[in-house]
Amino acid sequence: MDDGVILGTMGHILVVDDDAGIRELLARFLRTHGFRVDHARNGIEMRRAMGDVEYDLVVLDIMMPGEGGLSLCRDLRSRSRIPVIMLTAMGDEADRVVGLEMGADDYVPKPFSPRELLARIRAVLRRSTAAPEAGIPRSDKVKFAGWMLDKSRRELTTPDGVAIDLTGGDFDLLVAFVENPNRVLTRDQLYDITRGRSAPPLDRSIDVHVSRLRRKLEHCAGGHDIIKTVRGSGYVFAAIVEPG
Known part of the structure; x- marks a missing residue:
């Protein structure tokens, strides 16, 4: 040292x-x-x-x-x-x-x-x-398929009340999805949203992050169906997102 x-x-x-x-x-x-x-x-x-x-x-x-x-x-x-x-x-x-x-x-x-x-x-x-945006309440929570995401505290909780550990990349990706539910997001869009720059050619990091996030959502039944692959296009967050 x-x-x-x-x-x-x-x-x-x-x-x-x-x-x-x-x-x-x-x-x-x-x-x-x-x-x-x-x-x-x-x-x-x-x-x-x-x-x-x-x-x-x-x-x-x-x-x-x-x-x-x-x-x-x-x-x-x-x-x-x-x-x-x-x-x-x-x-x-x-x-x-x-x-x-x-x-x-x-x-x-x-x-x-x-x-x-x-x-x-x-x-x-x-x-x-990152601090919560100005004007957003500290309890900046959203619900989807029984899950709870507290964006201000960067916490994800299962329908059974179990806290799921999220890396910074997991959190950024999940926020991108819950803010764009039921909308197809391309890999380039997700890369730009979560990393603030364009993806290098042939970069697979978004696919890796999506796979890791899917595995965390699989803690509960039906979790593997929340993020769907749209062949040739990208991914869609197939859940109803509501204020928490």
């Missing part, structure tokens, strides 16, 4: 990568843009750092000696909702898909531009800390 932390105002980030050059480059770059930054070279140092500090986001490399980033992401997601951005090797689509399945909020393929990573960090932090 890096002890030379320079105080910033944008958030506290942990960079986990076995490449010292990448760790130091990102630490310097992100600090110049107002972030506090620590870094770790492996899972052992990552866990030690997170035991001492409450971070706002983790930048996590997939390919590391010992315990890899996918395993670390899965373990982290099982006990925390902290946003995670994965660093993946260019062309390793399988790793990117698995990373999203494990609960990562976004990914950046190597080699990457530090400015692109900065933009991704800012976007993920905006989504994860």
Whole structure:
């Protein structure tokens, strides 16, 4: 873990990568843009750092000696909702898909531009800390098929009253659906709504997020029918959405 932390105002980030050059480059770059930054070279140092500090986001490399980033992401997601951005090797689509399945909020393929990573960090932090819109009551709740989504608290509850854990990506996608019920949304539209930019060619991340959200809705009977695939077009949220 890096002890030379320079105080910033944008958030506290942990960079986990076995490449010292990448760790130091990102630490310097992100600090110049107002972030506090620590870094770790492996899972052992990552866990030690997170035991001492409450971070706002983790930048996590997939390919590391010992315990890899996918395993670390899965373990982290099982006990925390902290946003995670994965660093993946260019062309390793399988790793990117698995990373999203494990609960990562976004990914950046190597080699990457530090400015692109900065933009991704800012976007993920905006989504994860977004305040309710002005004029919307704090109990900003909607109901669908017996489920309850509290948008102001970012909580999803089953018809049986069980709270379902949502990553930042899950929440953004579900909000996009409940705000556009019974309307076909293309993959490009969903990507733009949830990530604020156009989808790269052949990007499959929306399909991965939809599959993960479907599995969470399958906690209750009939949940698998709420999000339907429209072949050749995209997805439709096939439920009546009402104020909570």
